[in-house]
Amino acid sequence: MDRFRMIFQYFQSNSESVMNGICGLLALASVKMYTSFDFNCPCLPKYNMVYGLGIMFLPPMALFLCGLILNRQSLVMLEEWKRPTGGRKKDLAIIRYMCSSIMQRAMIAPIIWIIVTLLDGKCFICAFSSSIDPEKFVGFANATPAQTQLLLSKVPCKDDELMKNHPARKAISRYLRCWSQALGWSILLILIMVAFLARALRPCFNQAAFLQTRYWSNYIDIEQKIFEETCCEHARDFAHKCILHFFESMQKEIQLRRFNAPREAEAGEGEEDHLRGITDREQMNKLLKSWYYHKPPLDVSQATQ
Amino acid sequence: KMDKFRMIFQFLQSNQESFMNGICGIMALASAQMYSAFDFNCPCLPSYNLAYGLGILLAPPLVLFLLGFVMNNNVSMLAEEWRRPTGMRQKDPAVLRYMFCSMAQRAMIAPAVWISVTLLDGKCFMCAFSTTVPVEKLGNRSYTGLSEKEMRRILARIPCKEIYNGQELVAREVAVRYLRCISQALGWSFVLLMTMLAFLVRALRPCFTQAAFLKSKYWSHYIDIERKLFDETCTEHAKTFAKVCIQQFFEATNKDMGLGHSHSPEKAPSDAGEEKEKLLGITDQGTMNKLLRSWHKCKPPLCLQQEGLQNGNSSNRHHSHLSLPRKEMVTYYSKV
Numbered sequence: 001m002d003r004f005r006m007i008f009q010y011f012q013s014n015s016e017s018v019m020n021g022i023c024g025l026l027a028l029a030s031v032k033m034y035t036s037f038d039f040n041c042p043c044l045p046k047y048n049m050v051y052g053l054g055i056m057f058l059p060p061m062a063l064f065l066c067g068l069i070l071n072r073q074s075l076v077m078l079e080e081w082k083r084p085t086g087g088r089k090k091d092l093a094i095i096r097y098m099c100s101s102i103m104q105r106a107m108i109a110p111i112i113w114i115i116v117t118l119l120d121g122k123c124f125i126c127a128f129s130s131s132i133d134p135e136k137f138v139g140f141a142n143a144t145p146a147q148t149q150l151l152l153s154k155v156p157c158k159d160d161e162l163m164k165n166h167p168a169r170k171a172i173s174r175y176l177r178c179w180s181q182a183l184g185w186s187i188l189l190i191l192i193m194v195a196f197l198a199r200a201l202r203p204c205f206n207q208a209a210f211l212q213t214r215y216w217s218n219y220i221d222i223e224q225k226i227f228e229e230t231c232c233e234h235a236r237d238f239a240h241k242c243i244l245h246f247f248e249s250m251q252k253e254i255q256l257r258r259f260n261a262p263r264e265a266e267a268g269e270g271e272e273d274h275l276r277g278i279t280d281r282e283q284m285n286k287l288l289k290s291w292y293y294h295k296p297p298l299d300v301s302q303a304t305q
Numbered sequence: 306k307m308d309k310f311r312m313i314f315q316f317l318q319s320n321q322e323s324f325m326n327g328i329c330g331i332m333a334l335a336s337a338q339m340y341s342a343f344d345f346n347c348p349c350l351p352s353y354n355l356a357y358g359l360g361i362l363l364a365p366p367l368v369l370f371l372l373g374f375v376m377n378n379n380v381s382m383l384a385e386e387w388r389r390p391t392g393m394r395q396k397d398p399a400v401l402r403y404m405f406c407s408m409a410q411r412a413m414i415a416p417a418v419w420i421s422v423t424l425l426d427g428k429c430f431m432c433a434f435s436t437t438v439p440v441e442k443l444g445n446r447s448y449t450g451l452s453e454k455e456m457r458r459i460l461a462r463i464p465c466k467e468i469y470n471g472q473e474l475v476a477r478e479v480a481v482r483y484l485r486c487i488s489q490a491l492g493w494s495f496v497l498l499m500t501m502l503a504f505l506v507r508a509l510r511p512c513f514t515q516a517a518f519l520k521s522k523y524w525s526h527y528i529d530i531e532r533k534l535f536d537e538t539c540t541e542h543a544k545t546f547a548k549v550c551i552q553q554f555f556e557a558t559n560k561d562m563g564l565g566h567s568h569s570p571e572k573a574p575s576d577a578g579e580e581k582e583k584l585l586g587i588t589d590q591g592t593m594n595k596l597l598r599s600w601h602k603c604k605p606p607l608c609l610q611q612e613g614l615q616n617g618n619s620s621n622r623h624h625s626h627l628s629l630p631r632k633e634m635v636t637y638y639s640k641v
């Protein structure tokens with residue numbers, strides 16, 4: 001039992017660490033996914049914006065949902081939210097606390113994707129190259145609007161023949177990349193400041209209530225884990241008794257068929273205990289066949305008497 | 306000893322899920338690795354492109370899905386529970402559904418990874434749909450009034466850089482960018498769709514069927530544990546059976562040689578007595594040879610004599626001649 005106690009304590013103290021670890025892994029996976037993804041701007045007038053914004057926002061949504069799925073606590077929270085009241089009242093503050101902690105952890109990987117995308121710049125350039133003002137750059141003076149749009153949409157593709165040697169291509173790229181990186185760093189700075197303020201100011205507001213909700217949310221988590229462990233233990237004991245009962249009933253059946261009852265009452269320790277009265281091939285075959293064709297009922301009440 | 310089993314079982318049970326998740330993750334990584342190691346080779350012919358591309362997109366996921374089932378050792382348990390005769394224990398379809406669903410969910414991950422990686426890479430989609438590029442938008446449709454068939458043949462060569470000869474019809478880079486863009490958009494949409502499905506499946510369960518779910522989970526674990534314990538019990542039994550059978554064989558050989566006097570009834574506490582017991586009455590070369598020959602030529606029946614079990618070992622010699630008739634009767638009945 002001591003070892004179980006140690007294992008339980010390990011689980012309890014490390015529930016938060018496990019979740020933080022998963023969160024970190026997802027963040028690393030998000031960066032790795034971005035670097036291995038082969039960005040491919042279509043360089044066509046209407047497709048650019050859709051593609052660019054799609055790459056910027058679809059993967060973060062998928063990463064957010066992944067973060068929710070992989071977090072065990074989201075299930076616990078949902079169960080607590082949806083359970084019938086029964087004999088235990090529900091405390092909404094606990095559910096809110098669990099929800100906010102889950103959301104915070106799940107938001108980290110998507111935010112990292114968005115920031116990396118902005119700092120890299122390719123996506124921003126692809127999405128917004130058609131929306132800049134051509135007057136600011138040379139080389140667009142005597143082009144029709146349609147032509148201008150076409151040329152601008154080819155800016156992200158360096159090797160395209162139309163724009164390869166255009167004087168304004170590099171300028172437009174630099175301009176858009178500068179905006180993209182500024183946006184990226186600003187978002188990063190704002191988020192870090194918000195996180196810092198949230199952490200630093202929390203003890204100023206309602207610390208006692210916070211301690212309570214944190215305790216009870218941990219409690220709910222641990223209670224569910226221990227319930228599952230107890231069910232496993234119970235299932236194992238149940239199975240053990242069921243099988244022993246089955247062997248005994250086989251033994252009784254065999255006894256009834258013999259004319260001379262051997263001295264079973266003298267069964268001592270050692271092999272007799274393990275053999276359980278099954279002592280030859282036909283008896284064993286009969287037992288195995290019966291195990292398959294006539295599984296015993298799930299009822300060990302006679303066995304425990 | 307049972308305590309140790311208990312702890313090991315508990316560890317395995319709580320980690321059964323983690324073990325299956327681990328295998329699932331390994332298969333997903335293997336699937337991504339397989340894709341990058343696979344040498345994609347588009348045929349660049351009008352009617353073959355679509356077949357090849359769709360084949361590469363859809364056939365390996367099917368194989369991976371089936372492999373996911375094969376590598377899951379709960380499949381045999383599910384099959385057994387499904388096909389067994391009812392006997393005295395009712396079958397619960399909810400338990401079967403739970404087991405099947407949890408296995409299918411895990412088996413779906415590697416195929417989904419393959420399809421996502423294929424679509425995000427773009428080669429496959431490009432190969433399959435290169436003949437459907439909209440030439441009006443991307444190139445000059447009016448180029449030398451080509452017939453449909455000729456145009457399709459040229460477009461089919463888009464994936465193969467070396468043999469493409471339609472640069473005036475539509476620039477290759479433009480077509481490639483277009484196709485890859487659509488492929489990647491489809492890929493990310495697929496990823497988002499799968500993640501949303503997984504999230505809904507996980508999130509809606511506690512809202513609707515939690516009590517039934519707890520029941521199915523408990524009984525499916527129970528079936529697994531019962532099967533394992535039954536195997537353990539049978540192994541224990543087989544061990545003891547074999548031990549007693551062999552002991553009785555040695556005794557029988559001993560008796561046949563008429564050397565029934567070599568034992569003293571009391572157990573000698575000294576080492577010499579223990580060794581004597583271990584020798585089981587066979588103490589010379591001739592007897593041992595006869596025993597070995599007899600073990601090969603004439604194996605004893607799978608039927609333990611009752612009086613040999615009473616005291617666990619062979620020190621109970623002096624009752625043997627009294628119980629001979631009983632031995633014969635027991636043997637007779639077991640043959641019937």
